[in-house]
Amino acid sequence: MLCQKCQKNEATVFYKEVLNGKTHSYAFCPACAAQLYKDGEIQDTSFDFSDPFDLLSGKPFGLDNLFSGLFGVPQVESSNGIGKTVCPDCGMSVFEIRKTGMAGCPKCYENLRDLLTEMTRSIHGDVKHVGRVPGKLQEKYNKDGKLDQLKSELKDAIASENFEKAAKLRDEIKKMESDGQQKNGDASKEEL
Amino acid sequence: MSWFQSVNTKDKMVISSRVRLARNIQGYPFPGHMTNQQAAEVISKIGNVLGRNGFDQIDFKSISPLQAAAYVEQRYISPAFAKEKREHTLFLNEPCNLSVMACEEDHLRIQSIEPGLSLEKAYANAISVEEMLDAHMDIAFDKQFGYLTACPTNLGTGMRASIMVFLPGITFTGHINSLSSQLTKIGLTIRGAHGEGSEAQACVYQISNQISMGLSEEDIIKKLNEVVSMVVETETEAEKELYSRSHDQLTDRVLRAEGALKYAYMISSEEFMKHYVQIRLGMNLGIIKDIPEEQFYPLLIEVMPATLCQLSDEAIGDDARRDRARAAFIQKKLSKETE
Ligand SMILES: [Zn+2]
Ligand SMILES: [Zn+2]
Numbered sequence: 001m002l003c004q005k006c007q008k009n010e011a012t013v014f015y016k017e018v019l020n021g022k023t024h025s026y027a028f029c030p031a032c033a034a035q036l037y038k039d040g041e042i043q044d045t046s047f048d049f050s051d052p053f054d055l056l057s058g059k060p061f062g063l064d065n066l067f068s069g070l071f072g073v074p075q076v077e078s079s080n081g082i083g084k085t086v087c088p089d090c091g092m093s094v095f096e097i098r099k100t101g102m103a104g105c106p107k108c109y110e111n112l113r114d115l116l117t118e119m120t121r122s123i124h125g126d127v128k129h130v131g132r133v134p135g136k137l138q139e140k141y142n143k144d145g146k147l148d149q150l151k152s153e154l155k156d157a158i159a160s161e162n163f164e165k166a167a168k169l170r171d172e173i174k175k176m177e178s179d180g181q182q183k184n185g186d187a188s189k190e191e192l
Numbered sequence: 193m194s195w196f197q198s199v200n201t202k203d204k205m206v207i208s209s210r211v212r213l214a215r216n217i218q219g220y221p222f223p224g225h226m227t228n229q230q231a232a233e234v235i236s237k238i239g240n241v242l243g244r245n246g247f248d249q250i251d252f253k254s255i256s257p258l259q260a261a262a263y264v265e266q267r268y269i270s271p272a273f274a275k276e277k278r279e280h281t282l283f284l285n286e287p288c289n290l291s292v293m294a295c296e297e298d299h300l301r302i303q304s305i306e307p308g309l310s311l312e313k314a315y316a317n318a319i320s321v322e323e324m325l326d327a328h329m330d331i332a333f334d335k336q337f338g339y340l341t342a343c344p345t346n347l348g349t350g351m352r353a354s355i356m357v358f359l360p361g362i363t364f365t366g367h368i369n370s371l372s373s374q375l376t377k378i379g380l381t382i383r384g385a386h387g388e389g390s391e392a393q394a395c396v397y398q399i400s401n402q403i404s405m406g407l408s409e410e411d412i413i414k415k416l417n418e419v420v421s422m423v424v425e426t427e428t429e430a431e432k433e434l435y436s437r438s439h440d441q442l443t444d445r446v447l448r449a450e451g452a453l454k455y456a457y458m459i460s461s462e463e464f465m466k467h468y469v470q471i472r473l474g475m476n477l478g479i480i481k482d483i484p485e486e487q488f489y490p491l492l493i494e495v496m497p498a499t500l501c502q503l504s505d506e507a508i509g510d511d512a513r514r515d516r517a518r519a520a521f522i523q524k525k526l527s528k529e530t531e
Contacts, residue, residue, distance in 0.1 A: 103341075
């Protein structure tokens with residue numbers, strides 16, 4: 001497989017990190033791995049990497065073990081276990097975003113949601129937007145909010161055994177949901 | 193008249209209120225990663241909407257460094273925007289105190305500034321511009337992250353609300369650091385509003401929300417208003433304490449400062465700032481009664497280097513001539529009677 005940073009050389013260095021509860025695996029060529037170490041993206045104090053390039057390229061077969069020592073996790077993953085590390089829309093890598101503290105494009109937030117959720121949490125404490133939404137989404141959001149409210153009312157009604165009210169609410173929810181589907185159906189027809 | 197020349201004498205400690213909204217357009221990388229072609233496209237989309245709504249388009253390639261510096265001093269743009277090398281354009285609606293920086297760190301930085309304590313008005317004005325733009329383009333938004341911005345520090349509402357305050361009492365009684373750490377605990381921040389170093393002299397600070405996510409726009413404004421009114425109360429107390437603790441020394445300092453501004457033949461920005469603080473403090477405490485507030489307060493921005501040149505209608509290059517022009521400008525203002 002190809003190195004995830006340069007997308008050119010064969011990847012021979014693998015490592016894992018746990019981010020936001022999920023494990024991400026990375027694969028790099030020796031040159032990129034050495035550069036990342038130099039840039040401080042990969043850190044360890046127990047090894048002397050004074051000449052990391054030589055060390056890494058000189059030991060092509062011992063690398064997996066070397067890095068598993070660094071990160072304390074078992075290494076070498078099959079290529080389908082490798083997580084997404086580059087935003088396909090703008091080409092920014094997880095490493096660049098970490099290093100600069102900035103996203104490359106609005107889609108980074110969707111493509112690299114875990115990383116950016118973690119970064120955002122460390123800044124704002126919580127990752128839950130409250131407040132304005134763009135005009136075009138307002139109708140949808142109001143409706144979502146209304147549905148949530150009806151559903152919670154329905155729960156309360158059932159809990160307090162107010163079945164007459166519960167039946168009414170259930171009808172109302174059904175109607176709202178089917179309206180939504182119909183609308184979506186129409187929209188996709190138009191696209192066709 | 194620009195915002196810094198109109199005075200709200202009701203709020204003696206509050207100089208201005210500002211609201212800034214960060215927005216981006218879907219389908220384009222953030223300005224740091226755009227090609228010139230993409231930047232030009234984004235700027236023209238923005239210009240199509242704002243041009244029809246009373247905004248002048250100011251191309252930064254064609255304006256003088258002096259003009260750019262004046263925009264920074266008057267807080268219509270950020271210092272980073274003035275220095276920006278990439279494609280970027282300012283849209284300015286000076287009569288409404290509105291500016292839109294296109295392709296700063298984000299595609300859109302919508303900014304509204306009002307004299308005195310007036311965050312609600314500043315917010316309403318910024319929103320009116322946002323709505324115009326929102327109606328004509330797809331603004332990048334995510335249910336979880338809110339408005340998507342290049343830097344995650346601006347996510348959520350994308351809003352930075354800030355109030356410029358004058359706090360000589362709290363500064364001279366040595367309480368700024370303790371105020372700062374208390375504000376940090378509640379997600380607000382205070383910093384010197386006149387750049388590094390000079391801030392202690394100027395006693396002008398900016399209090400703003402540090403956290404832009406998890407609170408609605410209205411709640412951020414409400415919180416800031418509550419905090420600022422408490423800070424202003426504390427400032428009044430601190431000034432009274434200062435006055436009762438060292439009545440004679442304070443009176444002497446204030447009157448000497450008045451003398452310097454009235455009679456100096458040349459005056460530098462730094463020296464002006466030092467005296468300005470003393471005089472405003474003296475006006476608050478009633479030591480000085482005959483200087484009209486509406487003439488004196490605006491000097492804060494009016495005699496800054498680039499704005500001074502602009503208001504005196506000449507580009508004064510060397511410091512000595514500028515210091516002379518500054519002294520003359522101040523004296524002309526101080527000789528005016530209260531209207
Ligand atoms: Zn590589
Ligand atoms: Zn991206």
